[in-house]
Amino acid sequence: MLKFIHCCENDLPEKYRRNDSLLKEYAQSEEVFYAIPSFYDLQVNGFNGITLDGASGVTVEKLSCIASSLRKYGCMKFVPTLITSPYDVLRSSLAATADFMKMHPDVIPGLHIEGPFISMAKKGIHSEEYIRNLEGRDLELILEYADAVSYITLDPQRITPLNMQKLISRGIRISLGHTDAGYNEAEAFIKNGATLGTHLFNAMTLAKNGRTPMTAEAIMTSDNVYCGVIADGVHVNYGMLKLAHLTLGKRFVMVTDCLSAAGTDPHIYREFVFAGKTIYNTPDKGCIDAGGTLGGSRLTMPEGLANLVNHAGFTLPDAVYAACIAPAEALGERNTVPSVILGSDYSVRMVM
Secondary structure, three states: OEEEOOOOOOOOOHHHHHHOHHHHHHHHOOOOEEEEEOEEEEEEOEEOOEEOOOOOOOOHHHHHHHHHHHHOOOEEEEEEEEEOOOHHHHHHHHHHHHHHHHHOOOOOOOEEEEOOOOOOOOOOOOOHHHOOOOOHHHHHHHHHOHHHEEEEEEOHHHOOHHHHHHHHHOOOEEEEOOEOOEHHHHHHHHHOOOOEEOOOOOOEOOOOOOOOOEHHHHHHOOOOOEEEEEOOOOOOOHHHHHHHHHHHHHHEEEEOOEOOOOOOOOOOOOEEEEOOEEEEEEOOOEEEOOOOOEOOEOOOHHHHHHHHHHHOOOOHHHHHHHHHHHHHHHOOOOOOOEEEEEOOOOOEEEEO
């Protein structure tokens, strides 16, 4: 039986029944299959052995390889992410992103610049030598390539309200993340135009008790902020995923924050270099450096969806919304046409 999630309640629309014999087989099978919109990952640092980082940057060839690999996992659109990097790497990465977008429309909405405009205290795996304020030539560069920028992760202390408005006026979305801001500062940043949050609970300040709300709580209590949450069970406890969904609702965006380890055999791809550090692909602690700092994940979108359903108390429609529809809505897009068939175990069986 083929069930449509967020499209048709149960049956297969006539146009598919009429035009595709393979889909007829799914519809007539005794096993349950699900037709969903394609996955949309808003935070991709690499995939299947390909790395996007502050040292080597983004290239057209890398984006092409990642896009091809992600399609096999039902992820038809993604946001390539560049972490903290020197100016020259940022420039070359923006130029490559712009070139790729011209050659391949509707695959990526632009680059996610995750650093270097972040808090030193919440830098995580990022290289501190390149962390800086968003001003001067960096601002000029980003405005020059505004059409190739999807969103920027910022610490409120790294940018002035005036420069923030310059970015927003050019269609660049602002994400609150990698910050040690308190509740009031984060709330003001949101009021000034931030509409996204970067990997909730990770690399941001949290409340120590019921009297000290901080950045994470400002995001969860906002009215308009969509926030990415890494659903690998390593970055965020599944109970906290459930709490985030209760507060964010349809603004809960499942992301992978995946590295080059995603889509590989973990028994073979045991270590790699990211952010200038050796990252170990460990079975229980995820992708960590020698000091135990997380550097991203090896999660795929189908695995994340399964985790939400199997471990975080999501219904399947809610999980599909978080992985397919909310990411598009967070960027002002729509993604509701069914184009991926999942098996009863939520693995991808067919990409249309």
